Amino acid sequence: MAKSLVDDNSGSAVSCPVCGLVVAELSFLCSHLVEQAEASEERHVMWLNRHITKRRMSPDSLEPLLASFLAGEGSGSEVVKR
Numbered sequence: 001m002a003k004s005l006v007d008d009n010s011g012s013a014v015s016c017p018v019c020g021l022v023v024a025e026l027s028f029l030c031s032h033l034v035e036q037a038e039a040s041e042e043r044h045v046m047w048l049n050r051h052i053t054k055r056r057m058s059p060d061s062l063e064p065l066l067a068s069f070l071a072g073e074g075s076g077s078e079v080v081k082r
Protein backbone atom coordinates (compact mmCIF):
# COMPACT_ATOMS: atom_id res chain seq x y z
CA MET A 1 0.00 0.00 0.00
CA ALA A 2 2.38 2.70 -1.19
CA LYS A 3 1.15 6.17 -0.55
CA SER A 4 1.00 8.23 -3.68
CA LEU A 5 2.64 11.62 -3.54
CA VAL A 6 0.21 13.05 -6.05
CA ASP A 7 -3.49 12.95 -5.36
CA ASP A 8 -4.68 12.64 -8.91
CA ASN A 9 -7.97 10.90 -8.30
CA SER A 10 -9.28 12.03 -4.97
CA GLY A 11 -9.73 15.71 -4.44
CA SER A 12 -9.74 16.72 -8.08
CA ALA A 13 -12.23 19.53 -8.35
CA VAL A 14 -14.57 19.85 -11.30
CA SER A 15 -16.52 22.91 -12.35
CA CYS A 16 -20.02 23.16 -13.72
CA PRO A 17 -19.78 23.73 -17.49
CA VAL A 18 -22.87 25.93 -17.27
CA CYS A 19 -22.39 28.28 -14.33
CA GLY A 20 -18.79 27.55 -13.31
CA LEU A 21 -19.65 26.33 -9.82
CA VAL A 22 -16.66 24.38 -8.51
CA VAL A 23 -17.38 21.15 -6.68
CA ALA A 24 -15.04 18.57 -5.19
CA GLU A 25 -16.29 15.54 -7.14
CA LEU A 26 -18.10 14.61 -10.29
CA SER A 27 -20.95 13.12 -8.28
CA PHE A 28 -21.59 16.52 -6.70
CA LEU A 29 -21.68 18.09 -10.13
CA CYS A 30 -24.30 15.52 -11.18
CA SER A 31 -26.44 16.37 -8.17
CA HIS A 32 -26.05 20.06 -8.93
CA LEU A 33 -27.11 19.63 -12.58
CA VAL A 34 -30.12 17.50 -11.63
CA GLU A 35 -31.16 19.97 -8.94
CA GLN A 36 -30.91 22.89 -11.32
CA ALA A 37 -32.81 21.02 -14.04
CA GLU A 38 -35.58 20.11 -11.61
CA ALA A 39 -35.79 23.74 -10.59
CA SER A 40 -36.20 24.49 -14.31
CA GLU A 41 -33.12 26.66 -14.38
CA GLU A 42 -33.03 27.49 -18.05
CA ARG A 43 -29.32 27.42 -18.81
CA HIS A 44 -28.76 24.10 -17.06
CA VAL A 45 -31.81 22.52 -18.69
CA MET A 46 -30.66 23.67 -22.13
CA TRP A 47 -27.13 22.46 -21.56
CA LEU A 48 -28.31 19.03 -20.42
CA ASN A 49 -30.69 18.77 -23.36
CA ARG A 50 -27.99 19.69 -25.81
CA HIS A 51 -25.02 17.77 -24.44
CA ILE A 52 -26.25 14.91 -22.30
CA THR A 53 -29.88 13.90 -22.62
CA LYS A 54 -33.38 15.26 -22.91
CA ARG A 55 -34.59 12.79 -20.35
CA ARG A 56 -34.80 13.48 -16.68
CA MET A 57 -32.13 11.48 -14.94
CA SER A 58 -30.99 10.68 -11.46
CA PRO A 59 -27.53 11.88 -10.46
CA ASP A 60 -26.35 8.25 -10.44
CA SER A 61 -27.34 7.60 -14.05
CA LEU A 62 -26.10 11.00 -15.13
CA GLU A 63 -22.60 10.49 -13.78
CA PRO A 64 -21.17 8.13 -16.47
CA LEU A 65 -22.66 10.29 -19.23
CA LEU A 66 -21.19 13.41 -17.74
CA ALA A 67 -17.83 11.71 -17.27
CA SER A 68 -17.64 10.71 -20.92
CA PHE A 69 -18.74 14.17 -22.01
CA LEU A 70 -16.00 15.80 -19.97
CA ALA A 71 -13.45 13.27 -21.25
CA GLY A 72 -14.45 14.02 -24.84
CA GLU A 73 -14.30 17.74 -24.23
CA GLY A 74 -10.80 17.41 -22.81
CA SER A 75 -9.53 15.80 -26.00
CA GLY A 76 -10.75 18.78 -28.00
CA SER A 77 -12.36 16.52 -30.58
CA GLU A 78 -15.56 18.54 -30.73
CA VAL A 79 -15.88 22.08 -31.99
CA VAL A 80 -17.88 24.29 -29.68
CA LYS A 81 -20.59 26.12 -31.54
CA ARG A 82 -21.77 29.45 -30.29
Ligand SMILES: [Zn+2]
Binding pocket: 016, 017, 018, 019, 020, 021, 032, 036, 044
Ligand atom coordinates in the same frame (compact mmCIF):
# COMPACT_ATOMS: atom_id res chain seq x y z
ZN1 LIG B 1 -24.23 24.95 -12.70
